[in-house]
Amino acid sequence: MFNTPILKLFSFMLIITVFAVSAEAVTIKIATLSPEGSIWMEKMRKGANQVAKATENRVKFKFYPGGVMGNDKTVLRKIRINQLQGGALMGGSLSSFFPGNQIYAQPMKFKSQDEVDYVRQHMDDYIIKGLDDAGFVCFTLMGGGFAYIMSKYPITSIEDLKDRKIWVPDNDKMTVGSMGCFGVSPIILPLADVRTGLQSGLIDTVENSPVGAVVLQWHTEIKYITNLPLIYLYAVFAIDKKTFNKISPDDQKIVAEVMTRELKEIDRLNRQDNVKAIEALKKQGIKFITPSQEQMNEWMATAAQTSQKMINAKELPKAPANKVDDLLEQYRKNQ
Numbered sequence: 001m002f003n004t005p006i007l008k009l010f011s012f013m014l015i016i017t018v019f020a021v022s023a024e025a026v027t028i029k030i031a032t033l034s035p036e037g038s039i040w041m042e043k044m045r046k047g048a049n050q051v052a053k054a055t056e057n058r059v060k061f062k063f064y065p066g067g068v069m070g071n072d073k074t075v076l077r078k079i080r081i082n083q084l085q086g087g088a089l090m091g092g093s094l095s096s097f098f099p100g101n102q103i104y105a106q107p108m109k110f111k112s113q114d115e116v117d118y119v120r121q122h123m124d125d126y127i128i129k130g131l132d133d134a135g136f137v138c139f140t141l142m143g144g145g146f147a148y149i150m151s152k153y154p155i156t157s158i159e160d161l162k163d164r165k166i167w168v169p170d171n172d173k174m175t176v177g178s179m180g181c182f183g184v185s186p187i188i189l190p191l192a193d194v195r196t197g198l199q200s201g202l203i204d205t206v207e208n209s210p211v212g213a214v215v216l217q218w219h220t221e222i223k224y225i226t227n228l229p230l231i232y233l234y235a236v237f238a239i240d241k242k243t244f245n246k247i248s249p250d251d252q253k254i255v256a257e258v259m260t261r262e263l264k265e266i267d268r269l270n271r272q273d274n275v276k277a278i279e280a281l282k283k284q285g286i287k288f289i290t291p292s293q294e295q296m297n298e299w300m301a302t303a304a305q306t307s308q309k310m311i312n313a314k315e316l317p318k319a320p321a322n323k324v325d326d327l328l329e330q331y332r333k334n335q
Contacts, residue, residue, distance in 0.1 A: 026246050027060045028239060031069035031078070032088035033191060038215070039269055040088065041065050044237070047262035054258065055251045071190045073170060079240050086239035091127075091141070092175065094238065097134040100317045101127045103324050104232045105175070106310075108303035110328075113271065116143070116232055118331045119324055126320055136238040139260040142267045144209050144233035145274040149226040150218065151205040152198075156226065156291040158182055158298055164205040167194055175207075175231075181306035194218060209233055210277035211270065219281055227290040228299060237263050 034040035041063065048061035069075055069084060072093035078084040095102050103123065110116050124141050131138045149155055151164060161184055168175045168186040179186040187203050197203040198221035206218060207230055213219045237259060247255065282288065291299060310316040 025058050025060075026243065027062055028085045028243060029062045029064065029083075030086045030088065030237075030239075031064040031075045031084050033067045033071070034088060035066045035215070038065075039273070040266055043262045043266050043269075044088065047259045050258045050262075051255050054254045059247055059251050059255055067192055071170070071192060073190075082240075082243075085243040086136075086237070088142075088235060088237050090144075090169070091234045091236060092169065094131060094134070094136065094236070097136065098127075098130040099315060100130045100320050102316055103127070103320050104234060106303070106307040106316070106321070106324070107231055108229065108300055109307070109324065110146070110229060110232055112229075113145075115328060115331055119327045122327055123320065123324060131236065131238065132241065135241045136236070137241050137244045138236040138238050139256055140263050140267065141234045141236060142263055143270055144212065144235055145270060146229035147207045147209055147212075147231050147233050148228065149205065149207055149230060150213060150222045151224050151226075152222060153204060154224045154287070154289050155205065156289055157295045158302060161205075165201075165203045166205045167197060167203040167207075181309060182302055191216075195221065198222070207231070209274055210281055211273040214277045214280060219284065219286065223286060225281065225286055225288050227288045228296070 030044070032040065032044075034044075044061075044063065048063070052060050064084075069078060069087075072087065072089045075084060075087040075089065076093065079086065091101050092105060103126075104110075104116070104119075110119070120141070120143075127141065128138050149161070153160075153164065155161055155164065161182055164184075166179060166184055166186045167189055168179055170188045170190050175186075187197070189197055189203070194203070194206060195216065195218055198206070198218060206213075206222070208216070208218060210225075212233075213222070244252065244255075307316065307321065311318050311321055
């Protein structure tokens with residue numbers, strides 16, 4: 001006969017063990033617009049494989065690339081209902097959760113990548129902490145380079161812009177507000193509909209980074225790029241914080257270390273890809289046109305007014321926006 005107390009103890013320990021194992025095992029479903037085969041997917045899958053191995057499959061990632069789960073707005077809705085647990089998302093899509101993440105998206109704030117690098121050294125942690133407080137674990141930022149105005153028609157002045165049918169993303173309030181300050185009523189479309197919109201004539205002008213235009217094949221529908229860095233783009237690999245907190249502290253450290261390393265590699269490679277994309281666009285015959293100094297002054301003055309209006313409307317927090325200005329002033333004094 002089995003000893004009843006021993007049997008009960010054994011059963012209790014078995015239940016606890018099963019519960020502990022099941023509680024530790026976490027699968028994180030991540031959606032992204034990045035297509036399969038892209039450098040983004042390559043690096044994210046590499047990190048995921050390393051995490052699974054290092055945690056003995058206690059933490060696993062499952063990816064949904066190529067926009068199969070919808071645009072960023074749809075992905076965020078699915079994260080909210082736990083159909084997904086994260087996404088590789090454009091920074092602007094998270095502005096409703098943390099407006100401060102838009103400090104880099106102020107129009108024409110930066111003149112060069114070197115200026116961006118200097119400011120990012122001081123301000124990336126502010127954005128990462130703010131998103132964490134808002135419920136998203138983001139290990140680092142992945143720079144996408146500068147967005148430029150790209151059009152079927154030459155645009156060198158703000159007046160030229162007013163005659164165009166301009167696209168803006170359907171989940172980026174700051175860009176919509178910026179266009180309004182430039183006297184433009186933009187056409188709001190999901191990212192997936194932009195190329196079709198260019199082909200049909202619904203829109204004739206977009207803004208994107210050079211590599212973004214090539215990857216999304218928008219470059220086949222445009223003829224001109226205005227040689228004026230409009231805004232700085234970045235993306236984040238965001239995990240729902242409630243899901244991340246289900247992972248043990250030791251495994252959280254592994255995930256953070258591995259994914260930070262791979263995401264920083266994406267950040268580095270994006271810079272190279274943008275330089276290559278600019279050359280590819282020029283070879284294809286797309287014309288890069290530069291505004292006159294007088295036109296440039298008008299662009300810069302309007303851009304500054306736009307940032308101030310957003311601060312006044314509390315769409316952009318004043319203190320970090322001012323800190324960006326101070327950092328830029330410091331950098332430019334030393335050049």
